Amino acid sequence: MASATQPTLAQTLDTLLQQDDPVAVGITLQQLAPLAAADPRTLLDWVDQFADPLSQQDPAMIAAIIRLTHAAVMGSARPGDGTWPVEPIARWISLLPMGCANRHLLLQLLAAHGSPAAVQGLVILLAEDPPEAWLEAAQVLSPLMQYDHWPANMLFPQAIDLIAHPSLAAPLLDLASDLFRRREVRPHPLVDQAAMLHRLLGEVTMRLERFEEDPRSFGDDVEQVGQRLGAAVALAVSLCDNIGLIGDKAGIGKLNQTVQLKHRRVQCEAAGALASLGEALGRERLIELSKDPAARLRAIAYADELGFGEKIDDGLRTRESTAEAEMAIWLSQPSQMGVPPTRLETIHSRTLSWPGFEAPVDVHLVHFEYNFGDRTYSNVGMTGPATFAMSIDVADLPPDDAFAIYAGWHAEHDEIFTVPADVFNAAQTQLARTIAGTLEKDGYASLRPQLLGVFLDEAAVVFEGEKDDKQVLVISDAIETIDAPTLGRARPLTAESIFDLYKGRKILRTFN
Numbered sequence: 001m002a003s004a005t006q007p008t009l010a011q012t013l014d015t016l017l018q019q020d021d022p023v024a025v026g027i028t029l030q031q032l033a034p035l036a037a038a039d040p041r042t043l044l045d046w047v048d049q050f051a052d053p054l055s056q057q058d059p060a061m062i063a064a065i066i067r068l069t070h071a072a073v074m075g076s077a078r079p080g081d082g083t084w085p086v087e088p089i090a091r092w093i094s095l096l097p098m099g100c101a102n103r104h105l106l107l108q109l110l111a112a113h114g115s116p117a118a119v120q121g122l123v124i125l126l127a128e129d130p131p132e133a134w135l136e137a138a139q140v141l142s143p144l145m146q147y148d149h150w151p152a153n154m155l156f157p158q159a160i161d162l163i164a165h166p167s168l169a170a171p172l173l174d175l176a177s178d179l180f181r182r183r184e185v186r187p188h189p190l191v192d193q194a195a196m197l198h199r200l201l202g203e204v205t206m207r208l209e210r211f212e213e214d215p216r217s218f219g220d221d222v223e224q225v226g227q228r229l230g231a232a233v234a235l236a237v238s239l240c241d242n243i244g245l246i247g248d249k250a251g252i253g254k255l256n257q258t259v260q261l262k263h264r265r266v267q268c269e270a271a272g273a274l275a276s277l278g279e280a281l282g283r284e285r286l287i288e289l290s291k292d293p294a295a296r297l298r299a300i301a302y303a304d305e306l307g308f309g310e311k312i313d314d315g316l317r318t319r320e321s322t323a324e325a326e327m328a329i330w331l332s333q334p335s336q337m338g339v340p341p342t343r344l345e346t347i348h349s350r351t352l353s354w355p356g357f358e359a360p361v362d363v364h365l366v367h368f369e370y371n372f373g374d375r376t377y378s379n380v381g382m383t384g385p386a387t388f389a390m391s392i393d394v395a396d397l398p399p400d401d402a403f404a405i406y407a408g409w410h411a412e413h414d415e416i417f418t419v420p421a422d423v424f425n426a427a428q429t430q431l432a433r434t435i436a437g438t439l440e441k442d443g444y445a446s447l448r449p450q451l452l453g454v455f456l457d458e459a460a461v462v463f464e465g466e467k468d469d470k471q472v473l474v475i476s477d478a479i480e481t482i483d484a485p486t487l488g489r490a491r492p493l494t495a496e497s498i499f500d501l502y503k504g505r506k507i508l509r510t511f512n
Contacts, residue, residue, distance in 0.1 A: 009035040013046045016061075017053060029064050036072040041084060043072055048088035055095040063101035070105035074112065086113045090121045098129060104136040112143040114150035123158050130165040134231045138171040145178045152179050156189035163193075166231060169200070173238035180245050194248040201239040201254045207232050208261050226334050236261075237269045244273030252277055259285055264295040264332075264340070272302035283308055290316050293328035294340035320346035323364035323383040330387040331368060341368040347380065348399045353511035354385045355411040361385050365402050367395065379491075382406040393491040400508075401501060408504025409497075415456050418499060421449040428452050432461045438478045443467050447474075453499035460502055462495040475502045 007015070012035060016028050036043045047054065047069065055062065073084055086109075093106050110122040122140075131137045144150060156176065162168045179185040190197065210217045211229060218228040240258060243251040252274065259270035259281065268289050274282025283306075289299040290312050300317065303309045315321065324344040331337045348365040363384040370377045380402055381389030390409070394402050419428060432449040439447060447465040453475070460477040467474070467483065474483040475498045482502055486492040493501070 007031075009039050009042050010046060013043070013050075016065075017050065017057070022058075022060075025058075025061055025064075029061075029068065032068055033071070036068055037075055040069075040072040040076050043069060044085055044088045047092055048085075051088065051092040051095050055092065055097070059097075059101060062096070066100075066102040066105055070102070070109060073109055084113075086110060086115060086118045086121075089113075090118070090125075093125055099132075103129075104131045104140050107131070107140040108143060111141055111150075112147075114143070114147060116151055116154050119144075119150055119154040120158075123155065123162070126159070126162055126165075126168060130162065131167050133227070134167045134170055134234055137165075137167040138174070138234075141171045141175055144175055145182075148183060152183060152185050152189070157192075160190070160193060163196075163200075166235075170231070170234040170238040173197075173235075173242050177238070177241050177245055188242070188246045190242060191246050194243070194246050194250065197239055197243055197246070198248075198251045198254050201236065201243065201251070201258060204232055204236045204239065205254065205258045205261065208236060208263065208266065212262055226338070230334055233263060233266055236263075236266045240266070240269035240273040244276040247277065249277055252279060255279075256281065264289065264292060265298070268295045268298045268302070271299070272306075275302065275306050275308075283311070287311050292340075293321075293325045293344050294332050296321065296325040297329070319349060319362060320364065323349070323366050326383040326387045327366040327368060327381050327389070330381070330383075331389065336389075337370065339370075342371040343369040348402070350403065352403065352407075352508065355407060355507055357385060363403060363406075365399065386410055390497065391491060392493050392497050393489065396489070397501075401505070404504035404508050405497060405501040406504065407507050408500030408502065411503060411507055413456070415454065416503065417454050418496065419452040419454070421451055424449070424452065431459060432463075435461045435476050435478050436463065439463065439465070439474060439476055439481065442481070444472070444474060444483075450495040451499070453502065455503045455506065458506075460499070462498055473498050475499060477502075480505075 009032070012028060012032055016025065016032070019025050019028060054065065089106055089109050093103065093110075096103055107122060107125060110118045110125070126140075131140060144155070156179070159172055163172050173190075176189040180188045211232070215225060218225040236258060240255065243255065255270050255274050255277075259267055259274060261267060261270075267285065271282045271285035271289060275286055276282070283303075286299045286303050289295040290303065292299075296316060300309065300312055303312050323346045328340045328344055332340045345367050346364050347367045350363055351360045352363050354361050354363065361384055363382065365380050366383055367380050368378065368389070378395060379389055380394040381387070388406065388409070390405070394405060397405065421432070424432065432452070436447045436449070444463070445466045447463040450462045450464055450473075453460045453462065458477055460475050462473065462475045464486075465472055465474055470485055471487040472483045473486050473493055473495065474481060476482075480502070482498060482505075484493045484498060
């Protein structure tokens with residue numbers, strides 16, 4: 001039973017609609033999150049009752065409630081289990097203003113529900129107001145690729161016209177190929193649209209050719225160019241995949257044009273489609289692309305799938321070659337460097353007990369380098385349990401510490417957290433003073449606390465300071481101390497990363 005000082009979910013929701021102060025709204029939304037997660041059905045009943053007035057609230061509030069609703073339903077209900085009603089979601093979507101932020105999250109709930117009515121409603125709503133960004137459209141449709149409970153005949157051929165929307169084209173094509181491959185829908189859902197797919201591939205290939213000649217053809221704003229390039233590449237990849245699966249040789253001419261593009265992912269997909277249609281050029285290009293780390297894994301997968309995997313050099317299938325390929329793919333993502341590195345080399349490999357894994361895993365340190373003509377950029381990243389490269393210079397660290405800093409970065413636990421120095425309480429301030437006193441006896445001076453790191457039942461404090469007339473960053477729990485120079489380093493350790501190193505050393509020392 002809820003106490004008088006702890007409002008119920010329904011009471012808190014009603015309070016939300018009566019507030020117009022942004023600060024009060026923010027506090028109420030924070031209170032709502034755990035209540036909604038524990039009782040999503042009451043939340044949906046409230047949405048059903050107040051969908052109309054809710055849709056007329058401040059856009060920021062609407063977006064926040066949409067995100068809260070999405071998290072509550074997706075976090076507690078198994079897609080397709082029928083335990084949550086879809087009608088309130090559909091009705092709310094229909095009332096939302098055009099261009100409403102986070103609307104795609106509600107559309108994703110329809111896809112996750114997967115009932116005939118939900119999928120039918122989803123197709124109608126996508127036609128009326130499709131997401132503007134292809135990544136949002138892909139998120140909307142992603143549950144249909146993860147689960148099998150929904151009726152495929154409710155989407156195709158009804159959704160074919162939606163391919164005309166730029167944001168929906170690639171996700172719908174990916175869904176069609178997924179139905180053909182994974183759910184073995186026969187014939188291919190788009191077999192009657194082969195000529196349209198060939199035409200689209202020709203158009204997107206011409207766009208990418210123009211971009212390679214003049215990147216400004218996609219715009220002058222870097223973010224806008226990135227979005228348009230990402231959408232064009234995604235569409236080209238999806239078209240090549242579907243054309244290859246349909247098996248219509250009339251598409252060979254367009255694929256021959258596409259395989260000449262410089263983009264490795266597009267090249268690989270076009271080569272795979274050509275090889276599946278029996279074209280020697282496709283096989284030759286896949287074998288060639290397997291030598292390129294950024295295309296290696298996909299090229300090998302296609303070669304194996306199409307029956308000529310023995311043509312691939314065995315040296316390209318080693319753990320080290322795979323690690324380099326994984327790092328190249330990660331670095332090539334638009335959110336990272338955006339292009340593959342100039343050079344890659346796996347410099348250390350170990351089998352380690354690793355945070356989050358029950359059995360030991362292979363962990364690789366991969367050195368990569370970008371040559372920009374007048375300057376270079378290099379670092380050491382990790383692959384294996386995760387693929388990641390820090391912004392600090394890991395190449396400066398000895399191998400044991402490089403493994404440790406990534407282990408510390410990867411560790412997650414409710415009892416592992418940090419507290420910035422500017423919000424220390426009295427006890428934390430006293431702990432920092434005590435540890436500083438110990439460090440001063442060891443020759444450190446001018447110590448200024450930066451953060452407190454809690455690792456299970458141990459606490460350590462990070463300081464900026466000096467030792468031997470050098471500026472250093474130092475972390476200590478009064479027993480173990482780690483320091484690192486900061487002056488003269490282009491990308492020195494930060495307070496957070498030296499705490500990663502501290503906890504990573506403890507983790508690897510304890511479990512290995």
